[in-house]
Amino acid sequence: MLSIFDGLRDITFATVALRMFLAMFCGGCIGLEREFKRRSAGFRTHILICLGATMTTSISQFLYLYMGYYTDMARLGAQVVAGIGFIGVGAIVTTPQKRVKGLTTAAGLWASAIIGLCLGAGFYEGALLATILILIAELVLSPIEHKYMDRTPEVNLYMEYNNKATLDNVLFIFRQMDIKVVNLEITRATENERHNASAIFLIRLNRRFNANKVVDAVRKVEGVFSIYEI
Helix, strand or coil, rough: CCHHHHCCCCCCHHHHHHHHHHHHHHHHHHHHHHHCCCCEEEEEEEHHHHHHHHHHHHHHHHHHCCCCCCCCCCCCHHHHHHHHHHHHHCCCCEEECCCCCCCHHHHHHHHHHHHHHHHHHCCCHHHHHHHHHHHHHHHHHHHHHHHHCCCCCEECEEEEEEEHHHHHHHHHHHCCCCCCEEEEEEEEEECCCCEEEEEEEEEEEECCCCCHHHHHHHHHCCCCCEEEEE
């Protein structure tokens, strides 16, 4: 461990204040990135979670060192790790397009809690390093992930359309674009719905066309109400 932090690992007013301010800083840095992307859990949420976790570990140390309660010091921290799931699950939603969103935000909340536990225990090196690596993962690696996803050979498309002739036209476009339909699921709609049917395609792309180009081409077909990747 770094020797410059050795004098800050004891429980004093100054060290507790430092840990709390660092928790606000680390949690706020992660939360700002989520806030910029307009996610459900943003700046203040990450600060509060990181700050609360910091206080939890500090309380455990205080009870052991100053109050003489010889109990398991990790017990309160373990409850934070388990309890953060209740908050994280609130950030995970399923969109009408059948996509699951919020997993990164939920993972960020969980990581913020762990950073708080590190700071509360005086493990400054681990907390600061984890904050930097999390920001790298969310800011630097995110574009790489999107580029990789664009090159995914197989994608799922959900389409709402008018009648069988529309479906035949879409399949004809797939053949023209040299796209193989691996699987096709068709669902007939009820009479009170605005469209007649929906279909889920599992298609295998080629190097000339990515998912966005395929969606744009199918969207132009007459009788297609909507189409999107799921």
